[in-house]
Amino acid sequence: xxxxxxxxxxSTQLKLIKKGAVELISEDELVKKLxxxxxxxxxxxxxxxxxxxxxxxxxxxxxxxxxQELGHKVVFLxxxxxxxxxxxxxxxxxRKPLTAEEVSRNAETYLQQVFKILDKDPARLEVVYNxxxxxxxxxxxxxxLASHYTVARMxxxxxxxxxxxxxxxISILEFLYPLMQGFDSVQIDADxxxxxxxxxxxxxxxxxxxxxxxxKSAQVVLTMPLLEGLDGVRKxxxxxxxxxxxxxxxxxxxxxxxxxxxxLMYRYYELLTNEEVAEIKKQHPMEAKKKLGEILxxxxxxxxxxxxxxxxxxxxxxxxxxxxxxxxxxxxxxxSNIIDLIIExxxxxxxxxxxxxxxxxxxxxxxxxxxxxxxxxxxxxxHIIQIGxxxxxxxxx
RNA sequence: GGACAGGUGGCCGAGCGGUUAAUGGUAACGGGCUGUAAACCCGUCGAGCGCAAGCUCUUCGUAGGUUCGAAUCCUACCCUGUCCA
Numbered sequence: 001x002x003x004x005x006x007x008x009x010x011s012t013q014l015k016l017i018k019k020g021a022v023e024l025i026s027e028d029e030l031v032k033k034l035x036x037x038x039x040x041x042x043x044x045x046x047x048x049x050x051x052x053x054x055x056x057x058x059x060x061x062x063x064x065x066x067x068q069e070l071g072h073k074v075v076f077l078x079x080x081x082x083x084x085x086x087x088x089x090x091x092x093x094x095r096k097p098l099t100a101e102e103v104s105r106n107a108e109t110y111l112q113q114v115f116k117i118l119d120k121d122p123a124r125l126e127v128v129y130n131x132x133x134x135x136x137x138x139x140x141x142x143x144x145l146a147s148h149y150t151v152a153r154m155x156x157x158x159x160x161x162x163x164x165x166x167x168x169x170i171s172i173l174e175f176l177y178p179l180m181q182g183f184d185s186v187q188i189d190a191d192x193x194x195x196x197x198x199x200x201x202x203x204x205x206x207x208x209x210x211x212x213x214x215x216k217s218a219q220v221v222l223t224m225p226l227l228e229g230l231d232g233v234r235k236x237x238x239x240x241x242x243x244x245x246x247x248x249x250x251x252x253x254x255x256x257x258x259x260x261x262x263x264l265m266y267r268y269y270e271l272l273t274n275e276e277v278a279e280i281k282k283q284h285p286m287e288a289k290k291k292l293g294e295i296l297x298x299x300x301x302x303x304x305x306x307x308x309x310x311x312x313x314x315x316x317x318x319x320x321x322x323x324x325x326x327x328x329x330x331x332x333x334x335x336s337n338i339i340d341l342i343i344e345x346x347x348x349x350x351x352x353x354x355x356x357x358x359x360x361x362x363x364x365x366x367x368x369x370x371x372x373x374x375x376x377x378x379x380x381x382x383h384i385i386q387i388g389x390x391x392x393x394x395x396x397x
Numbered sequence: 398g399g400a401c402a403g404g405u406g407g408c409c410g411a412g413c414g415g416u417u418a419a420u421g422g423u424a425a426c427g428g429g430c431u432g433u434a435a436a437c438c439c440g441u442c443g444a445g446c447g448c449a450a451g452c453u454c455u456u457c458g459u460a461g462g463u464u465c466g467a468a469u470c471c472u473a474c475c476c477u478g479u480c481c482a
Binding site for chain 2: 166167168169231232240241255258259260261262263264265284285286287289313316317318350351352353356357359360361362363373374387388389390
């Protein structure tokens, strides 16, 4: 396969690359690189600290895909070594380091999900692991690396500075992180590195290190906005539990989108779709939201699935019907009282919680609200139990 | 190494010998309103037993101790921050 002959003209490339980005450092340098008319090496690194990719990650992945479509090569870096250190970026406390096993397990599933978005063609995608070089460094080399940066400069980083002022701990380990990430760029010979806005500092360290290590040209830095999570306030993150995972079931993705505020919906349109936000705002918000749900489900599954996710939603919540596929739970008894039943079905965590649910009118059997805590359920017949608005289960003996 | 300050429920943060399963905020959950929106309003929010009033167990960094009784006092240890070297 010929790689470099499909290069688009400069202004077209530049326009697409800048679309949605927060910052490009520097445009001049990028132009120079593009003018060399070769596939650029576009670095993107992830720490496989969790196995699942969520919508927030797809902002950058979408950008990478665009680079691929422009004929460039994505160097996808799995930070299997750095994941064991724990990057504090964007958070106010030290992250727990992971074990090697956790990391490699995560990396595997992570890649599977990345392939849903990126082109797997080896001419367009290279996957590398930073343990290959970082794992081999000796103390001498690490000290050498550390000598390239100063404490004062480290403390320039926003979150370090904040934590330092607040008196929250920063371990020396964490100072090493940006250096290692930067060293990755040296190893990879990155032309461009993409990252979230919170990564800006680390990405810039990469630029400096590349110069220090005598590279002809340093990487260009392209930062993308952080996607707000479902609460609309904090960034989307698994640890805040405000995320939509791309492997989640279609109806979950659709449902979560529907529960988002209108304001946030438009933000999602801006960062995750090609739609014109101004056009979208002309529609009824609910209609627009359903459409967004469809677009996203289609991206991670397919069109038919997207359509049925929407139909399902309309059935369950508008027409007040039951979902299509309810999990069936088998209980090995003829009868059971309602409290034990929903505990056994793992719909609630404790008896106290079960009682509360009933007291507050959140438990339904076969669409009938249960008010009696002692309600006895005949399990020889199949029943449908509902807890709250969205938990359903079929119960059988 | 020295001098201080601090470690409380998912998070923040009061309490500083009994009235404390522990004020308040926030998150979460249930209900109402709605477009399963958001905002807002009401309620719940360690666990087990009991129809209930209530009873019991576990929880305030860790381990001991004092006391009729401790998150609160003492001792040791661990962890964090500030200042000095």
